[in-house]
Amino acid sequence: MKEPLPALRLYRSVGQPRAAVLLLHGGRADALEPPPALNLPLARMRPFVRAIGRATAGRPVALGRVRYGHRGWNGERADAARDARLAMDELATLAGAVPTVLVGHSMGARAALHAAGHPQVKAVVGLAPWCPPEDPVDHLAGRTVVLLHGDRDRITDPAQTWAFAARARAAGADVRELPMPGGDHAMLRGAADWHAHTTRLVLELLGTAS
Template identity: 60%
Template sequence: MTTGPERPTDPGTGGGRRNPHRPLLVHRHPEPPRAAVLLMHGGRADGRTPPPRLNLPALRMRPFGSAMTRAPGGRQLLLASVRYRCRGWNGPQADAAQDARRALDELAALAADVPVVLVGHSMGGRAALHTGGHPAVRGIVALAPWCPPGEPVSHLRDRTVVLLHDNRDRITDAEGSRLFADRARRSGARAHAVAMPRGGHTMLRGARDWHRLTVKLVTAILADGPLPVPAEERPSPG
């Protein structure tokens, strides 16, 4: 990523000792920021060990961050990521969602009154959808998200939520995204499920299409403008 040095919010200490976990990792912090984007990478259903140093799911999100900072107005975006304590969601513990909430609290303290858009992939998409009711959040773009039946939606009222999914995804269920969007819309969210033409779960094929659409969606959410969502994906009136 060419957006400047990564700046953990916890400064390093001497002697090689690790600080307590701080979930917010800031990649770019202009002064003053006009808005913020918080990235949440994927993980596993279960896994209590920390993510590895070579974290491929986190690397997968870097092009999304780079694309957003290169877009018009991108230099005024505060760009950050969530650092997870564990590789997995871990059932009722919902570790990724807990870390996402703490990161959002840190981000809100760092840049008060700045609107935030969450961009999460797979498990990170689930974490973004879980934490989208945070007061700082204006909207969510969930990429091939993990949406099991019965996920909460009422907290997303008045938020803009867009779920992008390739129907051929073999890891997470595109139908789950559509059902989630339907339920969220009935609960008062501006929710859309968009079928991507290719990309599978990793979003490698047609990656530029995923990057470009995500940037357009984030820009539209922050501007409170019309979403670049295909007409067939929009809810019918009434």
Template identity: 60%
Template sequence: MLVLHGGRSEGLEAPPPWNLPGARMRLFFPSLARATAGQSVLLCRVRYRCRGWNGEREDASRDARWALGELARTVGELPVVVVGHSMGGRAALRVAGEPAVRGVVALAPWCPEGEPVGQLAGRRVVVLHGDRDRVTDPEASRRLLIRARQAGAETRFVPMRGGDHAMLRRRSDWHRTVAEEVAGMLGDAASG
């Protein structure tokens, strides 16, 4: 499992050693560990080189691809589920076409119009988005999933009623749902 935190649209500086987006995603680790107990699951997180997406540089997706390569190099070709929030959700969706990736769980992802979806074909893609999100657009997530389904992805949109972008409102619902989705994807990958 590869976990990607959020960031900014622009920012070439390195994230500080302790940053809120990274801490926010670490809060998911206990529920993910409980949901996958008894399975041989490696839980990894990416520390980006830059704070931002940075336009065509796509720094977050480049770092995620590098991490997937390092996983393959160090532990072999294993099925991977990528979990990402906000900018990390965008990066998770972008790297879904990598051979090891079986599925993506994107949390309040940043989905600009025209975002590519071809790489999602044959993948399971679940998007959770709060209806009180004022940073990223839940409707943009829905539109991306419609296009992804047309491209051959298995998609599901999970509305998080009362949920905000920081995933603090109804936090236990976010954690439970993410853990269930990841466990289901990893279980499907192991039996497939």
């Protein structure tokens, strides 16, 4: 495989992958500067990378993340969504048209849901997602969308997540809702459950994609 391009960071590549998992960390609503070197939202995703990496070891599954050019979503610019789509294009250049599962947290989940119209995206797992009521859903038809949200989240609104799920289902998506009782936005309460559920879902979705 060729060297990764700017919006894509591969943790593990294989000669000819048959599927891929990309992770997307959170960010801010508005911030035009690049993500800092010491990036807490990125650090929150590392346990998920390790768990998914162990679970898919020895399988022809590429594992990576989306690299953002900016720290924030930035209104109509939707910078994180643009970077997610670029990363999908770069993955296609590197690995071919492999079915891909996107796993995003907070802003990263919003970016993953926006990028789910890409022909390679088969499923999205959204962790404590940011799902404003104005976000589109028609492009999710035929995709699998799994949304996990805790009832102690004070950053993104679980009620908006479940409303988004209903809209996406009506648009033709295969939607699953997984409430995380006691879960907070940082996914620190019951962290092991967040990691285990996400890894199980990714394995299931990779099997469906393959």
